Amino acid sequence: MQGQLSHSPGQGPIGASMEDVAEAAGVSISTVSRALRNASNVRPETTARVHDAAARLGFSASPSAASLATGKVKRIAVLIGSPLTDWFSGTILDGIYREVRSAGYDLLLYRVHDADERRVFFETLPARRNADALLVASFALTPDEQATLERMRVPVVYLNQKVSGSAGVGIDDRGAGRAATEYALGLGRRRVVFLRERGLEGFRWSARDRYRGYLDALDAAGLSASAELVEEPGGGRFGVSAADRILAGAVPVVVACESDGIAIRLLAALRRRGARVPDDVAVIGFDGQPEGELFGLTTVVQPVAEMTGWAARTAVALARDANAPRERLELPTVLRLGTTTPR
Amino acid sequence: MQGQLSHSPGQGPIGASMEDVAEAAGVSISTVSRALRNASNVRPETTARVHDAAARLGFSASPSAASLATGKVKRIAVLIGSPLTDWFSGTILDGIYREVRSAGYDLLLYRVHDADERRVFFETLPARRNADALLVASFALTPDEQATLERMRVPVVYLNQKVSGSAGVGIDDRGAGRAATEYALGLGRRRVVFLRERGLEGFRWSARDRYRGYLDALDAAGLSASAELVEEPGGGRFGVSAADRILAGAVPVVVACESDGIAIRLLAALRRRGARVPDDVAVIGFDGQPEGELFGLTTVVQPVAEMTGWAARTAVALARDANAPRERLELPTVLRLGTTTPR
């Protein structure tokens, strides 16, 4: 019994081993291994006998042992930069989960909210050797961080960020931000402001690009940008001071928002102040969050389901074969008109 | 080279091995292993030398190999029954993530939305041998499923469900539902209805219990329940037909909602119909979602952060030692008055 590790006292039996199954089925563990993975080169009756024995003993294989032998961990990691309470985060996680699980992979979740979490993630690279592919969602990486991920030797798929040479899918945030702003300018209001959350500048690629598109449109129209409105993220008070500042202007205005979630919070704040929407203030969101429809929100709808599905399927393909093609895809957005902008 | 597996063609080098580090540092791999985990029985200079060599070679240990040797996978699995887009799901995932990661564990996510996903999960038990502890969140399990989880030999912590003999934390959903309804009855309206989502009956323990509390209160007041309002979950149209049905009654009414998310969607639908809140319809939510504050929502606030923190810390404790105490904790709720109920 030399070498027998005794460091799991009181753990109790962890369940049947492959050897137990082999004995019960009267075959070798090689055959058990093959039969349980339904390899074609096993006699059907043998396979059935093995499955029977495994079920009877409540056997389930050790993923760690299998990983060690195959070099694959059958896990896909997702790295998310926005709070998980955001509609966008929840929606893409839901979609990614479906694809990943149906392909037989588990989902490992990593979240990076602040500079500290960010530092820890890139220093320790927990996804290293821990996932067969990594999906980076809505998260603006520095060139350094991109390089670090490269060295990790795990295939990376980007959702909503452009990284040349890497697989990825997204929309044209800048173009869509510009188009929304052009539409806003066409409404004949004197001010068009852009509202976004503070403190996530380095994280949210998409917000930054949408804002750039806003500036593009103003520039093309020969206008200078109104002071952009930046609010503290999250919390019940979001939008309140923005509403105050917007209403202080005393001119009809259009507000283009970074996201529908922000737009909805702004609408609530405006209404509590008695502002008329869209007469005093017109509002345009960004996302296509279903809740926005209830508020009649005019918004830029992005094809979240398509983006997510594509990203997840690509991650699975790369997890299976790191040499699978690494394509880039850009999907179109649509401006959906509601009642928060005038006809 | 016999036995050398050749099934990873083109994978390229996966990085340095412990042997490489050992050679570079001039020690054995035993020492490398100890030094990298900062074991106390290694000379400080040796430890430093090993860390240096590891950093130079970009070494990171294989979690699979470590797991196989230790019997621990350093992962905690979360099983969630509600859509990840729900505020509650996002909030608890955020909180669980923080605790779990800071304790050195990875987070494995499992979601069970419909009967099919549910069946697959319990048939395949993907968390088996794949996590050191399982956190089951807001998910009503059948006795059979509870037993299945028991046999899995992974410690389980329940968030928002009472399972005797298991660790868990939650609020008194039934009591809180009753208290909210009693408050509603005290407002002197003739009808008090309960609004919840359809299709998740077997999944959401908490919604069911809140509804039971509603019935309790009516019963105690000698009233019979109004037809409960059940709506299709999700989507932009949620709440619209509920609003229609509520307004058809033509009597002032109080609506107690399963969640704040539902209450907010109802408020939007009511306002678009021109109903006065709280004069025509008073609304009470459940959760304490920050967004509700913007709408002045009266609601039952549950201590989500405390519940989540406790559950996650308990999961970590059980992951470290399956014999750690399995306690149950019930936390209090508070009715927060807003402007959607009359003074």
Added chain:
DNA sequence: CTGAAAGCGCTTACAG
């Protein structure tokens, strides 16, 4: 404080 060696539980090339 350090090293040689066994073992964790699988998968698969090889031989039959």
Added chain:
DNA sequence: CTGAAAGCGCTTACAG
């Protein structure tokens, strides 16, 4: 179609 054996890359009891 099946089995014996090597190896995946760690950790740790044991001996020094």
